[in-house]
Amino acid sequence: MKDWDIPRSQRCRLAGKALRGRHHCCYRCCRLLCVCHPTTQFQHHANVEPVAHISTRKVWDTHTGECLHTLQHSHIVRAVAFPVQAGPQILATGGMEKKLRIFDLSRAQGSSSSSPTSQSAANGASSNSSSSNAMSYEIGPGVHNGTIKSIIWYQDYNILVTAADDKKIRWWDLRSRHPCAEYGVDGTIGSCEMNSISTTPNDPGVLSVAAGKAAYFFDPVQPGRLLKKTDFSYELASIAVNKATSRFVTGSTGDTWARVYDLESNDELGC
Template sequence: MLRDGITGDWIGTFMGHKGAVWQARLSPDANIAATAAADFSAKVWDTHTGECLHTLQHSHIVRAVAFPIQLNPQVLATGGVEKKLRIFDLTRSEASSPTSPQGPSSSANGAGSGSSGSMTSYEIGPGVHGGTIKSIVWNQDYNILTTAAEDRKIRWWDLRSRYPVVEYSVEGTIGSCELNSLATQPNDPGILSVAAGKSVYLFDGAAPGRLLKKVDFKYEVASVAVNNEAGRFVTGGAGEDTWARVYDLHTDEELEVQKGHHGPIWSVSYSPDGKLYGTGSEDGTIKLWKACREPYGLWR
């Protein structure tokens, strides 16, 4: 589903997948979206019409998709249970490019299946991943990609050599791996935040493999997001602790406990301006939380 990021209002639904949708990503300009699903495919959508532009077939469940941070993405990275990191060229197919913006439509029900998996693609680092790829992050440097896999390793890849530049092993199963940068700070390299086991790992977004800090908790952490400008980070709990907690980025002091979810919080994300954050839970709800002092959006 596509929703308004400030109000949560429903804009439209992308129809076409035949299995669980594991991940969804918007391009930086929000004109196209990509989804990774259990039906062995990734799909690319026009966010204005809801049309499916491309269907990228895989041989197993697709868990992760990623666009470059740069505007007007022409490529898409995918990964999943195949343990293969693939880069697809979205320009080399029979499908036409997205139509001109027509404004959000509440009837974004995908017509047709778009071009099927005949798109040009190549694999990065065959045989390197020892487990399902759960997350892919495109860095500010276009040539660097980060993957998080079930083999408990974070890898930074150079697209030119197609091999890892750095590998970092974490303790515990990886829940989330995200690059947190603010749209209000152009060219912000951001902070790469990883939730794994009972720990949060924060890496320098500009220097592959450089660990800024590791924070340990008494509870299982399913997800984490950082707002560097405000000096805050948010964790989503798994297991018996299903709360969202806000911490001071510099002292690790717990500042807020947000209660309301009744299942593991598998996804946490700050808005591009850092003024609110969203939590997605196994309880079937997404909650939006205000992260600033001034009036904002629905919080007046």
């Protein structure tokens, strides 16, 4: 976790409250920080095999250090996403449960008929009297056949993208709670990111996916529309796109080089 986005006065407080232990995933949006840490039914912050883990996700206010919400899951969480807006009150999570969940941070503890998710502290997660359990529901029960590794929120807040270990990219319409598009990739997904230019207002970006020995570039507005696919001689771990310079950069699973390519011609420009 990079800590320079968090006010210096709050770093020690957050570190003491949220970052104990060895394995954590941190996600930040505006003044909210999501911290996921594995626990077990027997001992808080214990280091054991993943099969015994219960993933506890906490939402913190980075200005005050206050824990606002505790989000319970029955397995390790691998991905979380806030919508791109000021003061988001919802977030999406996914992971080894193979479930896409939407949490409403503005509502008290509860559950929906689709998929109740609240659990008691007796299941292994420590409680915090100052935080609340957010209401949640599941999107598309039973659709994912592998661990959800990435979640992306489109500028249209009704559309979410998931990338899973079943080698499928899925676009979800939150209004229907069903996939509105799906694309199968040829290899294991290394990364799935929305690359946009922060200095360009309302830039929708490009959805880039690294999977196997190929890079996939998808339309940031129309769900499921493939703009181009580029094949490589090596396994990709990650990819990033800069439309302003018409460049993209890849990372490999086999070495530590970052290779730069022309977005239009696919010519390698350097590494």
